[in-house]
Amino acid sequence: MEWTTATGDWVGRWVFLRALAAVYLVAFLVAVNQVRPLLGERGLLPVSRFVGAVPFRRSPSLFHRWSSDRALVGASWVGVVVSAALLVGAADVAPAPVGMALWLVPWVLYLSLVNVGQRWYAFGWETLLCEAGFLAVFLGPADVAPPVVVLVLLRWLLFRVELGAGLIKLRGDPCWRDLTCLRYHHETQPLPGPLSWWFHHLPPRLHQVEVAANHGAQLVLPFLLFAPQPVAAVAALLMAVTQGWLVLSGNFSWLNVLTIALCLPVMGPLLAPLLPLGPPDPLPATPPWHQVAVWVLLAVVGLLSIRPARNLVARRQRMNTSYDPLRLVNSYGAFGSITRVRxxxxxxxxxxxxxxxxxxxxxxxxxxxxxxxxxxxxxxxxxxxxxxxxxxxxxxxxxxxxxxxxxxxxxxxxxxxxxxxxxxxxxxxxxxxxxxxxxxxxxxxxxxxxxxxxxxxxxxxxxxxxxxxxxxxxxxxxxxxxxxx
Known part of the structure; x- marks a missing residue:
């Protein structure tokens, strides 16, 4: 089979959806194990108190109606089951409307958790999962061509994730500008990993190289995501490599893994020759009703992108901020300042x-x-x-x-x-x-x-x-x- 750009897009979508389902699975397993002591009826920050004080329109969630321990844990288990089904490709063998509904289920459930999760769910990777999960609903099953519009919107999301993180550093702590932040960060980050001690003891010159490479990945490569292939794929690959470096150096939940997953649709042309996968031949376009839904999605995301885009160029950039209650388009960024002493x-x-x-x-x-x-x-x-x-x-x-x-x-x-x-x-x-x-x-x-x-x-x-x-x-x-x- 000849590997074309369309084939690369198909492979990129296939791999991305499996990776996203895996992240969903981990997120819901976390909820199964932790939601009752953190948010339950006798939890540290009970959902019942939160929904009594915050109206549904400000924080839409299924748990405004059902906030018992049974509802919280039950919804988390449903998320586990559906995520596992998506991981093994259930949406690809179902009719297109059913496949979209399957992807909608974990998005609704996880958004419901995030919107009542208070401090426990106030992390950038929560809204990132919500935003990526919503776009995944519109990617379509394996027997049709991936909608180009949705693939572009996924690049727009990856662009904001990386550039937002880069700009918040450039505008923040001076140690990012003089390339010394990683002399402290590996030691003072929230949860060091098993290799963090070794990363901390790297030579200072290598720490400077790490920071410079990070700046390149977050301030330069995002603009290449919209270049023709294979330039975009190479840029995404380099981003994925830098995210892998972060995976090795510390515990940042699924932030880095999900960012790598967002690189995969762009990397499709590089992945296609390496994987024993191939689309149906010929690959039909999505049905008209799906195309209409995609264009509506583009209009909604375009309108909601105005404030996050303005935030990128604002002098007082806000990080990890949601501008709409459904968390459809958000701003990202972390570690604008670095703690020197732990x-x-x-x-x-x-x-x-x-x-x-x-x-x-x-x-x-x-x-x-x-x-x-x-x-x-x-x-x-x-x-x-x-x-x-x-x-x-x-x-x-x-x-x-x-x-x-x-x-x-x-x-x-x-x-x-x-x-x-x-x-x-x-x-x-x-x-x-x-x-x-x-x-x-x-x-x-x-x-x-x-x-x-x-x-x-x-x-x-x-x-x-x-x-x-x-x-x-x-x-x-x-x-x-x-x-x-």
Whole structure:
């Protein structure tokens, strides 16, 4: 078979849709495991309270009508099942309207979670998944040609993701301009990975090369996405390589994986000769009703793109912002400023009554740094939402985070669902009498310290984040509230 541009587009669509379905699958598995303790009826930020205060028109979601634990977990499981079906190609063997409906299901479900997810879902990769997922609805099944308009809109999305991230850095921290940010970033990023220690200890000159390559990928290559093939494909390939570098250097949930997925439709001409795939011959065009839907989509995205496009050239660029409640066209960007010193909130409890002689035990988290001897873990593309927000809590007083006090209260209650978010229970099911939070400064060990101690981190106490608190017993356990000593 002769590999034409149309063949490349077909292969690019095929691979992209499988990659997107895989990301959806991970996202819904995260929800299955975490939605009840984070957003459930007794969760840290209950959905029921949120929908009681925010009208549907501002944050449309199925959970305005159904917000019970059963509804949240059930919808997440539906998302898992449908995503798995899409991953194995169910939409390609179904009639076109049914295939579109299948892709619409995870978009509706995930948008519903994001729109009531509050701080737990306030990340750029959430809106990126919503936006990419909506465009996927219109790509059509495998037995028709991919709509060129939708392929262009996917490039427009990738363009905004990369250029937005590049511009926010260029306008932000001076270390991006003098090429020194990566002397700090690998150590102070939210969740370092198993290779982050090695990346941190690369020579300073190589760190400068990393930053310069990042600028090239995010400030130059996006404009080549709209060049003729194979130039666009090569540009997308180089973007995917830089995103792969980020996958190796840290845990950024599915942000990098999804960005790589967005590169795949552009890379179709390069992928086609490598994969044992081929479109039907001849490849028919989409039916008229589908073409009308695509042109309506173009009009809607074009209109909604005005504000995100203006944001790209604005002096005060906003990152990770949605301009419409359906999150159809958004702005992106991260790490405009870099933290130079890593602080961690260390949460501890004790079963002793007397604080003067209390023995404190530390709560270990699944991903965030804790025990200096524990090597940073690989968790991405899985997303540990509590661990991520603990990083933000260390940047500002914990009492300003609306979820932190409920988190401490849940530990004092011995809440099993919340304890399931942690890496074990230091009290083996027994309720602690007191819980406190301290701030400690972390840094990677030097090569010499690593050889001498085997540790990955060195930490030292900085101060209190939350003084010791205990539950104030009242008429019923549900009325218990933490109080300070």
């Amino acid at each position: 602080h961690e909130v260390v949460v501890e409890g004790t079963i002793d009554d007397d604080l003067a002689t209390a023995t404190w035990r530390e709560y270990a988290f699944k991903g965030k740094p804790g025990d200096p001897s524990r090597r940073p873990r690989q968790v991405a593309p899985y997303h540990l939402r509590l661990d991520w927000l603990m990083w933000f809590a260390a940047l500002s007083p914990g009492r300003r985070e609306p979820w932190f006090r409920p988190f401490v209260e849940a530990l004092l209650r011995g809440d099993r669902a919340v304890l399931g978010l942690l890496d074990g229970d230091p009290f083996a099911g027994e309720r602690p009498t007191w819980v406190r939070a301290r701030v400690e400064e972390y840094r990677f060990t030097t090569r010499e310290e690593r050889r001498a101690t085997g540790d990955w981190w060195v930490r030292r106490p900085v101060g209190d984040h939350l003084p010791p608190v205990r539950l104030h017993a009242t008429a019923s356990p549900s009325d218990e509230r933490p109080r300070r000593t």
